[in-house]
Amino acid sequence: MSWKKIFFYLFFLIIILALYSYQQVKTRKTQQIKEQEKQVCPFKVEEIKSYTLKTEYGLFKLERKGKKWWLTKPVSDWANSSTCSQVLETVVNSKIERKITPVPKDISPYGLDRPRIEITLISDKETWALKLGGDTPDRRRIYAFTTDKKAIYLFPNSLLWSLNKRLGDLRDKHIIAFDPAKVTRLSFQGKEIDIMLEKQKNQWYIKTPFNAKADNDEVENLLYKLQAEQIKTFIKKGVSPQLKIELWEDINKPPYWLKLTLQKEELIAQSNYHPTWFTLRKGLWKDIVKTPEFFKDRHFVKFDKEMVDKVEIIYGKKQLLAQKNKEKWEIKPKNLAQAYEIEFFLEDLLNLKYLPEKITPSDLASWQARVKLWNKKAQLVLDMKCYKHKEQSWVKYKDRFYLVGNNFWEKFPIKIKEE
Structure with missing residues (x-):
């Protein structure tokens, strides 16, 4: 085959590929235009004030107030x-599936004379509204009107249920809004x-009592736990507080506070994040009301895990020996444990804490x-x-009982505990 024919075929192939690419781009653009035409809301979410x-x-x-509502x-x-x-986002991204034009004089058959849902969006430039009426005969779609009233639109029926909110759905149920990583002082009164605790260079310390x-x-x-806790119900009347918790992110600024009262049936609370009182799950009281000893660092076992070369565990009548050989554990008898169990066991020993109860x-x-x-x-370290x-x-441990x-x-290996 001559070079001229090869060049011709290559040129022909390039033309075909170029036409194909052009057609693909054109098809995508057409699809994008059609999809954009299905969106009737003129706003982006961030434009809505x-x-x-x-x-x-x-x-x-x-x-909108900054990043919050x-x-x-x-x-x-x-x-x-x-x-x-x-x-x-539901409103802005909703797409019409059909539209009815011209708009009939009587819109009552479409349920638009008495809309079930109405939402009005306001930006710095304009106001736009969407009204949802009745269902289509197959109940798969819902009739809708927008501000321009140029057509009756048909949206998926799911739009109605996405917008049909209660006050409880829209209200923030967090107790207080703070960043746990930024808190530097915490008090219970x-x-x-x-009790007063303070954070210094990423370490917490008890300052009182x-x-x-x-x-x-x-x-x-x-x-x-405080950050994640959710309010059960909002109430109008409160009671005298039994406990006040304060949290500081900046000691030069007023703290966040939470007041709590435990009653027989419920836990009643108030905070400087909400204007009214509210109730919380009763178990939260037990979760957060602790003694000073509870907050104390109660780790008592100390050794360098990376330096441990030999482990002996006697459990009842069973004895296990684990010896490191080139950074791998050799266990005798082999059936009593896996190497990963030895690693986990050493880690659990370092994380072991004594209980805050004072019992002899x-x-x-x-x-x-x-x-x-x-x-x-070969030195005994524990x-x-x-x-x-x-x-x-x-x-x-070290002649003291914990x-x-x-x-x-x-925490002990599973096999060594088996009878």
Whole structure:
């Protein structure tokens, strides 16, 4: 085959590919135009400054405040920003499936004389409204009107249910709005409680009623629990508070606060985030009302995990030996544990905490388990004896007894615990 023919075929192929690409681009653009024509809302979500939503549950007015939304009617309070944004995104992105033109003089057969849902969007430049009427005969679509009234539009019926919100759906049910990672001071004040904690260089400390290093995990778990907790119901009448919690993100600014009262049937609360009182789940009181000892750093086992070279575990009549060989655990007998269980067990020992209850051990019989660790220099770095007494679990470490949780026994390798 001559070079001229090869060149001709290549040129012909390039032309075909170019035409095909052009056609694909043209098709995509046509599809995009058709999809855009199906969207009747003239706004982008970020352009909307406020909106009014009328549903079968009432009339709601909302306005944007920075990145959040504020309810102005029927109550003045923070709105659920996620729900508010979802409502707007649903309206802005909704696409018509059909339209009826011209608009008939009598719109009552379409349910548009008495719309079931009305939403009015307001931007800096204009106002636009959408009204949803009755269902189509097959109940798969819903008739709708917009501000221009140029046509009756048919939207998917799901649009109605996406917009039919109650006050409870739109209202922010968080107790207080704060960032747990930014909190630097935390206090609890009540009749029998006076605790102050402060964060310094990523470490929490107890300042009142005594000075001590705090357990970061316990403090931060409590903060995240407060952040995630949801209000059950809003109420008009409150009671005298039994406990006040204050949180500071900046000690030079007023703190966030929460007041709590535990009653027989419910937990009543108030915060500076909402204008009215509200109820919370009763169990939250037990989750957050703690003694100063609870916040204290109660880790008591210390060793360098990377330096541990040999592990001995005696559990009842069974004995396990684990020796490191080129960074791999060799276990004898092999059937008593897997290598990963040894790694997890060492990590659990370092995370072991004594319980805050002040109890003196008595009548402890012989130990049920014993753990010994050696480092790479064959030096004994840990010798721990473990006891079960009635419903209590104790650990003897460095000649001192520590009360630990009963879940401590779950940390041992599974096979060594089998009878």
